Amino acid sequence: MNQTRRTFLQASMAAGTVAIATSAGLLSPRTVLAAWPKKAFDASSLADAVKAIAGSDKTVNSKEISVEAPDIAENGAVVSVTVKSKAANTEQISVLVPENANPLCASYVTTDAVDGFVTGRIKMRKTSDVIAVVKANGKLLTAKKPVKVTLGGCGG
Amino acid sequence: MAKKKMKIRAWADKGSATVKAIVFHPMETGLRKDKATGKKIPPHFIEELAVKHNGKQVLTCLWGPGVSKNPFLSFRLKSAKKGDTLQLSWIDNKGGKDVAEAKVK
Numbered sequence: 001m002n003q004t005r006r007t008f009l010q011a012s013m014a015a016g017t018v019a020i021a022t023s024a025g026l027l028s029p030r031t032v033l034a035a036w037p038k039k040a041f042d043a044s045s046l047a048d049a050v051k052a053i054a055g056s057d058k059t060v061n062s063k064e065i066s067v068e069a070p071d072i073a074e075n076g077a078v079v080s081v082t083v084k085s086k087a088a089n090t091e092q093i094s095v096l097v098p099e100n101a102n103p104l105c106a107s108y109v110t111t112d113a114v115d116g117f118v119t120g121r122i123k124m125r126k127t128s129d130v131i132a133v134v135k136a137n138g139k140l141l142t143a144k145k146p147v148k149v150t151l152g153g154c155g156g
Numbered sequence: 157m158a159k160k161k162m163k164i165r166a167w168a169d170k171g172s173a174t175v176k177a178i179v180f181h182p183m184e185t186g187l188r189k190d191k192a193t194g195k196k197i198p199p200h201f202i203e204e205l206a207v208k209h210n211g212k213q214v215l216t217c218l219w220g221p222g223v224s225k226n227p228f229l230s231f232r233l234k235s236a237k238k239g240d241t242l243q244l245s246w247i248d249n250k251g252g253k254d255v256a257e258a259k260v261k
Contacts, residue, residue, distance in 0.1 A: 036203040036204055036218060037218060041218075041220035041221070053218075077224055077225065078224045078225070079224070080228070082230075097222060100222055101185075101187060102220060102221065102222060103222075104220055104222065105219075105220060105222030105223055106217060106218065106219050106220065106222065106223050107217075107218040107219075108215060108216070108217050108218070108231075109215070109216040109217075109218065110214075110215055111213070111214050111215065112234075113209060113212070113214040113215075113233060113234055113235070114214050114215050114231050114232060114233055114234060115172070115231070115232035115233075115234060117231055117232050118215075118229070118230070118231045119228070119229070119230035119231070120217075120223065120227065120228060120229055120230075121223065121224040121227060121228045122222055122223055122224055123185070123221075123222050123223070123224050
Protein backbone atom coordinates (compact mmCIF):
# COMPACT_ATOMS: atom_id res chain seq x y z
CA MET A 1 0.00 0.00 0.00
CA ASN A 2 2.77 2.38 0.96
CA GLN A 3 4.65 1.45 -2.14
CA THR A 4 1.72 2.41 -4.34
CA ARG A 5 1.39 5.70 -2.54
CA ARG A 6 5.09 6.45 -3.10
CA THR A 7 4.82 5.73 -6.81
CA PHE A 8 1.73 7.89 -7.05
CA LEU A 9 3.46 10.81 -5.32
CA GLN A 10 6.46 10.59 -7.59
CA ALA A 11 4.30 10.52 -10.67
CA SER A 12 2.19 13.47 -9.60
CA MET A 13 5.26 15.49 -8.67
CA ALA A 14 6.80 14.89 -12.07
CA ALA A 15 3.59 15.94 -13.75
CA GLY A 16 3.43 19.01 -11.53
CA THR A 17 6.88 20.17 -12.59
CA VAL A 18 5.91 20.06 -16.23
CA ALA A 19 2.71 21.95 -15.53
CA ILE A 20 4.59 24.68 -13.67
CA ALA A 21 7.17 24.99 -16.42
CA THR A 22 4.41 25.28 -19.00
CA SER A 23 2.44 27.86 -17.07
CA ALA A 24 5.58 29.91 -16.48
CA GLY A 25 6.01 30.04 -20.23
CA LEU A 26 9.31 28.20 -20.13
CA LEU A 27 8.24 25.51 -22.48
CA SER A 28 6.14 27.26 -25.00
CA PRO A 29 5.38 30.52 -26.72
CA ARG A 30 2.57 28.73 -28.55
CA THR A 31 -0.68 27.09 -27.74
CA VAL A 32 0.34 23.60 -26.81
CA LEU A 33 -1.16 21.29 -29.40
CA ALA A 34 0.88 18.22 -28.74
CA ALA A 35 4.24 17.59 -27.20
CA TRP A 36 7.03 17.41 -29.72
CA PRO A 37 7.12 13.71 -30.70
CA LYS A 38 10.66 12.92 -29.56
CA LYS A 39 10.13 9.22 -30.03
CA ALA A 40 9.26 9.65 -33.68
CA PHE A 41 12.29 11.81 -34.39
CA ASP A 42 14.60 9.45 -32.47
CA ALA A 43 13.41 6.35 -34.31
CA SER A 44 16.17 4.85 -36.43
CA SER A 45 14.08 2.68 -38.74
CA LEU A 46 11.56 3.88 -41.27
CA ALA A 47 8.74 1.68 -39.99
CA ASP A 48 9.24 2.80 -36.39
CA ALA A 49 9.31 6.45 -37.39
CA VAL A 50 6.10 6.18 -39.40
CA LYS A 51 4.41 4.31 -36.60
CA ALA A 52 5.47 6.86 -34.01
CA ILE A 53 4.45 9.93 -35.99
CA ALA A 54 1.32 8.69 -37.72
CA GLY A 55 0.10 6.05 -35.28
CA SER A 56 0.31 3.13 -37.70
CA ASP A 57 2.69 1.76 -40.30
CA LYS A 58 0.01 0.56 -42.68
CA THR A 59 0.64 2.85 -45.59
CA VAL A 60 -0.89 2.74 -49.05
CA ASN A 61 0.78 4.04 -52.19
CA SER A 62 -1.34 6.77 -53.65
CA LYS A 63 -1.39 8.83 -56.80
CA GLU A 64 -3.04 11.64 -54.89
CA ILE A 65 0.26 12.39 -53.23
CA SER A 66 3.19 13.80 -55.14
CA VAL A 67 6.72 14.46 -54.00
CA GLU A 68 8.77 17.01 -55.87
CA ALA A 69 12.49 17.00 -55.31
CA PRO A 70 15.55 17.34 -57.54
CA ASP A 71 16.75 14.17 -59.32
CA ILE A 72 20.28 14.98 -58.29
CA ALA A 73 21.04 17.01 -55.20
CA GLU A 74 24.53 18.42 -55.37
CA ASN A 75 24.49 19.39 -51.75
CA GLY A 76 22.72 17.02 -49.38
CA ALA A 77 22.61 19.71 -46.71
CA VAL A 78 19.91 21.57 -48.58
CA VAL A 79 17.40 19.53 -50.55
CA SER A 80 14.22 21.32 -51.42
CA VAL A 81 11.21 19.04 -51.16
CA THR A 82 7.61 19.81 -52.01
CA VAL A 83 4.79 17.51 -51.02
CA LYS A 84 1.38 17.93 -52.61
CA SER A 85 -1.68 16.11 -51.45
CA LYS A 86 -4.93 16.10 -53.37
CA ALA A 87 -6.57 13.81 -50.83
CA ALA A 88 -9.52 15.24 -48.96
CA ASN A 89 -9.11 16.00 -45.26
CA THR A 90 -5.34 16.01 -45.25
CA GLU A 91 -4.37 16.21 -41.60
CA GLN A 92 -0.68 15.62 -41.52
CA ILE A 93 2.19 15.55 -43.99
CA SER A 94 5.42 13.87 -42.93
CA VAL A 95 8.67 13.80 -44.85
CA LEU A 96 11.05 10.90 -44.29
CA VAL A 97 14.44 9.88 -45.65
CA PRO A 98 15.14 6.18 -44.92
CA GLU A 99 18.92 6.50 -45.31
CA ASN A 100 19.26 9.23 -42.69
CA ALA A 101 20.31 8.31 -39.16
CA ASN A 102 16.83 9.32 -38.04
CA PRO A 103 14.46 8.92 -40.98
CA LEU A 104 11.85 11.46 -39.89
CA CYS A 105 12.81 14.92 -41.14
CA ALA A 106 9.70 16.96 -40.70
CA SER A 107 6.02 16.60 -40.06
CA TYR A 108 3.46 19.25 -40.86
CA VAL A 109 0.15 19.23 -39.04
CA THR A 110 -2.29 20.96 -41.36
CA THR A 111 -5.80 22.26 -40.88
CA ASP A 112 -8.68 23.03 -43.23
CA ALA A 113 -7.31 26.51 -43.68
CA VAL A 114 -4.33 25.43 -45.75
CA ASP A 115 -4.01 23.55 -49.01
CA GLY A 116 -2.41 20.12 -48.97
CA PHE A 117 0.87 21.55 -50.07
CA VAL A 118 4.11 22.25 -48.24
CA THR A 119 7.63 23.02 -49.32
CA GLY A 120 10.62 22.68 -47.08
CA ARG A 121 14.32 22.03 -47.17
CA ILE A 122 15.81 18.91 -45.66
CA LYS A 123 19.18 17.28 -45.15
CA MET A 124 20.07 13.98 -46.78
CA ARG A 125 23.02 11.86 -45.77
CA LYS A 126 23.24 9.94 -49.03
CA THR A 127 21.34 8.88 -52.11
CA SER A 128 17.93 7.73 -51.03
CA ASP A 129 14.22 7.94 -51.59
CA VAL A 130 12.33 10.83 -50.13
CA ILE A 131 9.10 9.48 -48.72
CA ALA A 132 6.01 11.47 -47.96
CA VAL A 133 3.42 10.01 -45.64
CA VAL A 134 0.12 11.84 -45.65
CA LYS A 135 -2.60 11.23 -43.12
CA ALA A 136 -5.99 11.84 -44.68
CA ASN A 137 -9.41 10.55 -43.63
CA GLY A 138 -7.74 8.19 -41.18
CA LYS A 139 -5.69 6.56 -43.93
CA LEU A 140 -1.97 6.79 -44.52
CA LEU A 141 -1.14 7.59 -48.10
CA THR A 142 2.39 7.57 -49.32
CA ALA A 143 4.53 8.47 -52.31
CA LYS A 144 8.24 8.60 -52.88
CA LYS A 145 10.87 10.09 -55.10
CA PRO A 146 14.48 8.94 -55.45
CA VAL A 147 17.09 11.65 -55.00
CA LYS A 148 20.75 11.17 -55.84
CA VAL A 149 23.00 12.96 -53.41
CA THR A 150 26.55 13.75 -54.44
CA LEU A 151 27.62 15.34 -51.15
CA GLY A 152 26.17 14.19 -47.84
CA GLY A 153 24.52 16.78 -45.66
CA CYS A 154 24.45 15.27 -42.21
CA GLY A 155 28.16 15.45 -41.44
CA GLY A 156 29.97 12.96 -39.22
CA MET B 157 22.69 33.61 -28.28
CA ALA B 158 22.62 33.55 -32.02
CA LYS B 159 20.98 36.37 -33.84
CA LYS B 160 17.34 35.51 -34.25
CA LYS B 161 15.60 36.47 -37.40
CA MET B 162 12.78 35.44 -39.63
CA LYS B 163 11.68 36.52 -43.03
CA ILE B 164 8.04 36.13 -43.98
CA ARG B 165 6.44 36.99 -47.30
CA ALA B 166 2.82 36.42 -48.21
CA TRP B 167 0.93 37.31 -51.36
CA ALA B 168 -2.81 37.20 -51.81
CA ASP B 169 -3.95 35.74 -55.10
CA LYS B 170 -7.51 34.84 -56.10
CA GLY B 171 -8.81 34.44 -52.57
CA SER B 172 -5.91 32.46 -51.22
CA ALA B 173 -2.35 33.36 -50.34
CA THR B 174 1.08 31.96 -50.92
CA VAL B 175 3.27 32.16 -47.87
CA LYS B 176 7.03 31.81 -47.86
CA ALA B 177 9.20 32.04 -44.80
CA ILE B 178 12.81 31.55 -43.85
CA VAL B 179 13.95 31.16 -40.28
CA PHE B 180 17.61 31.81 -39.61
CA HIS B 181 18.73 29.00 -37.39
CA PRO B 182 21.83 26.76 -37.31
CA MET B 183 19.82 23.49 -37.13
CA GLU B 184 22.69 21.42 -35.73
CA THR B 185 22.01 17.69 -35.83
CA GLY B 186 24.36 16.71 -33.02
CA LEU B 187 26.20 14.41 -35.45
CA ARG B 188 28.59 17.00 -36.85
CA LYS B 189 32.07 17.40 -35.41
CA ASP B 190 33.91 20.62 -34.81
CA LYS B 191 36.95 20.35 -37.08
CA ALA B 192 39.20 22.38 -34.76
CA THR B 193 38.51 20.51 -31.52
CA GLY B 194 37.23 17.16 -32.79
CA LYS B 195 34.33 17.37 -30.38
CA LYS B 196 30.76 16.83 -31.40
CA ILE B 197 28.69 19.95 -31.83
CA PRO B 198 25.63 19.57 -29.59
CA PRO B 199 22.24 19.38 -31.32
CA HIS B 200 20.44 22.67 -31.72
CA PHE B 201 17.36 22.68 -33.91
CA ILE B 202 13.83 24.00 -34.12
CA GLU B 203 11.32 21.54 -32.75
CA GLU B 204 8.11 23.26 -33.54
CA LEU B 205 6.97 26.15 -35.67
CA ALA B 206 3.41 27.38 -35.46
CA VAL B 207 1.62 29.52 -38.02
CA LYS B 208 -1.32 31.64 -37.03
CA HIS B 209 -3.62 33.36 -39.51
CA ASN B 210 -5.56 36.25 -37.93
CA GLY B 211 -4.92 34.66 -34.55
CA LYS B 212 -6.11 31.18 -35.55
CA GLN B 213 -3.59 28.38 -35.69
CA VAL B 214 -3.53 26.97 -39.22
CA LEU B 215 -0.31 25.00 -39.52
CA THR B 216 2.09 23.34 -37.12
CA CYS B 217 5.46 22.20 -38.33
CA LEU B 218 7.18 19.54 -36.27
CA TRP B 219 10.79 19.64 -37.28
CA GLY B 220 13.69 17.38 -36.44
CA PRO B 221 17.43 17.63 -36.98
CA GLY B 222 16.84 16.44 -40.56
CA VAL B 223 15.61 19.85 -41.61
CA SER B 224 18.27 21.94 -43.32
CA LYS B 225 20.05 24.95 -41.92
CA ASN B 226 18.05 28.18 -42.14
CA PRO B 227 14.83 26.27 -42.79
CA PHE B 228 12.52 27.37 -45.53
CA LEU B 229 8.78 26.87 -45.48
CA SER B 230 6.18 27.51 -48.12
CA PHE B 231 2.48 26.73 -48.19
CA ARG B 232 -0.85 27.93 -49.56
CA LEU B 233 -3.35 29.53 -47.26
CA LYS B 234 -7.00 29.25 -48.24
CA SER B 235 -9.41 32.15 -47.87
CA ALA B 236 -6.80 34.77 -47.11
CA LYS B 237 -6.98 38.35 -48.24
CA LYS B 238 -4.80 41.41 -48.38
CA GLY B 239 -4.05 42.88 -44.97
CA ASP B 240 -4.52 39.65 -43.04
CA THR B 241 -2.08 39.03 -40.22
CA LEU B 242 0.24 36.07 -40.17
CA GLN B 243 2.16 35.14 -37.10
CA LEU B 244 4.97 32.61 -36.98
CA SER B 245 6.45 31.40 -33.74
CA TRP B 246 9.02 28.72 -33.11
CA ILE B 247 10.75 27.01 -30.24
CA ASP B 248 14.01 25.06 -30.38
CA ASN B 249 15.40 22.21 -28.30
CA LYS B 250 17.38 24.61 -26.12
CA GLY B 251 14.32 26.66 -25.25
CA GLY B 252 15.17 29.42 -27.72
CA LYS B 253 12.16 30.99 -29.33
CA ASP B 254 11.04 33.80 -31.55
CA VAL B 255 7.84 35.30 -32.87
CA ALA B 256 7.37 37.37 -36.00
CA GLU B 257 4.37 38.86 -37.74
CA ALA B 258 3.67 39.84 -41.31
CA LYS B 259 0.78 41.19 -43.35
CA VAL B 260 -0.52 39.52 -46.47
CA LYS B 261 0.29 41.69 -49.47
